[in-house]
Amino acid sequence: MSTLEAPVSRGTQQQGQRGIDPRAPQFNAIVTAVVLVAILVTPTPVAIALTALQAALFATGAIRGVQKTPHAWAFRTFVKPRLSAPTELEAPEPPRFAQAVGLVFTVVALVGFAAGVLLLAQVAIGFALVAATLNAVFRFCLGCELFLVYKRALAARIA
DSSP: OOTTOOEEOHHHHHTTOOOBOTHHHHHHHHHHHHHHHHHHHSOHHHHHHHHHHHHHHHHHHHHHOGGGSHHHHHIIIIIGGGSOOOSSEEOSHHHHHHHHHHHHHHHHHHHHHHHTOHHHHHHHHHHHHHHHHHHHHHOOOHHHHHHHHHHHHHHHHHO
């Protein structure tokens, strides 16, 4: 678990605090990594369509929260019933911020595709793929860590 994934105990969550199963964002990252690899290995028209789809998925996670994405529904429906209950829950804000970071990279990729700068699009997708792979394989959420940096900088600015 990254330093940002603030655990929320089950008891605390029942008292009104929200928390998400920490395995759900990892599942999301696995699916995202597969889509991002597909973007890099398919012809440009298909890559553009997949990038737009992934941008829409990132936008959903950033705007509505990671627990409201199609990936979260798939996790709840097909994966979670086969797992034991999580020992702790995590705050949804860091993964939500990570979705916003992913959205930025996919939008940059879309701009690159639209401008005919294939290298820009591929590099942006490559950065997103690195972040998704870190989360999928090691459960290290790079976007969540950026959220921590952002919160620290905001707190230092206020103090």
